[in-house]
Amino acid sequence: EVQLVESGGGLVQPGGSLRLSCAASGFTLSSYSMNWVRQAPGKGLEWVSYISSSSSTVYYADSVKGRFTISRDNAKNSLYLQMNSLRAEDTAVYYCARVSVERRLAIDYWGQGTLVTVSS
Amino acid sequence: EIVLTQSPGTLSLSPGERATLSCRASQSVSSSYLAWYQQKPGQAPRLLIYGASSRATGIPDRFSGSGSATDFTLTISRLEPEDFAVYYCQHYGRTFGQGTKVEIK
Numbered sequence: 001e002v003q004l005v006e007s008g009g010g011l012v013q014p015g016g017s018l019r020l021s022c023a024a025s026g027f028t029l030s031s032y033s034m035n036w037v038r039q040a041p042g043k044g045l046e047w048v049s050y051i052s053s054s055s056s057t058v059y060y061a062d063s064v065k066g067r068f069t070i071s072r073d074n075a076k077n078s079l080y081l082q083m084n085s086l087r088a089e090d091t092a093v094y095y096c097a098r099v100s101v102e103r104r105l106a107i108d109y110w111g112q113g114t115l116v117t118v119s120s
Numbered sequence: 121e122i123v124l125t126q127s128p129g130t131l132s133l134s135p136g137e138r139a140t141l142s143c144r145a146s147q148s149v150s151s152s153y154l155a156w157y158q159q160k161p162g163q164a165p166r167l168l169i170y171g172a173s174s175r176a177t178g179i180p181d182r183f184s185g186s187g188s189a190t191d192f193t194l195t196i197s198r199l200e201p202e203d204f205a206v207y208y209c210q211h212y213g214r215t216f217g218q219g220t221k222v223e224i225k
Contacts (some may be wrong), residue, residue: 035214044208044216044218044219045157045159045210045216045219046216047210047214047215047216050213050214061214095165099213100170103155103170103171103176104152104155104171105153105155105212105213106155106170106176106210106213107155107157107165107167107210107213108167108176110164110166111164112164113164
């Protein structure tokens with residue numbers, strides 16, 4: 001069974017940093033590209049970042065470019081999101097999500113999400 | 121940058137009725153990369169449709185997707201109680217529409 005389990009969320013002050021982790025199981029992480037997607041309280045979904053299976057290609061939403069860094073360790077079956085210079089508008093549930101090439105880059109599996117709250 | 125605009129914002133219908141949700145792109149996009157998701161309160165989204173018209177694994181055939189270029193549609197032929205939720209379209213694994221809430225009338 002495919003599982004994605006995020007961790008690392010919490011309360012952080014504006015300007016602070018946080019590192020999210022996503023533990024993948026039930027499939028071979030090294031065969032899949034991955035996304036981070038977030039959802040602010042009561043709002044819609046916002047794509048945050050993408051990383052290819054080998055880490056050779058990464059993309060970021062304009063809203064986080066220069067502040068967030070996506071990475072992965074296929075040997076540890078893990079995906080990461082380093083978040084620096086956090087702002088109140090970064091407050092959201094952050095989802096780790098698997099990209100399916102077979103399904104035309106749609107997200108076929110999602111984690112349960114981890115809440116990040118940026119507040120003083 | 122492609123913008124996806126979904127309409128209506130909220131759709132109020134009764135069980136058994138047909139739901140038609142729209143997703144309009146700001147410029148022509150490949151239908152191969154258009155997906156639809158369903159999200160219920162407190163849950164992660166679930167993939168319904170990919171490639172504009174292909175149902176994901178386990179999705180009932182009352183859900184169908186269609187469209188091309190700038191106009192895409194998700195149709196739920198007969199609403200079941202479990203279908204009341206928020207629906208999002210997405211292009212190329214990135215840009216999401218703002219969502220359409222299907223609520224019980």
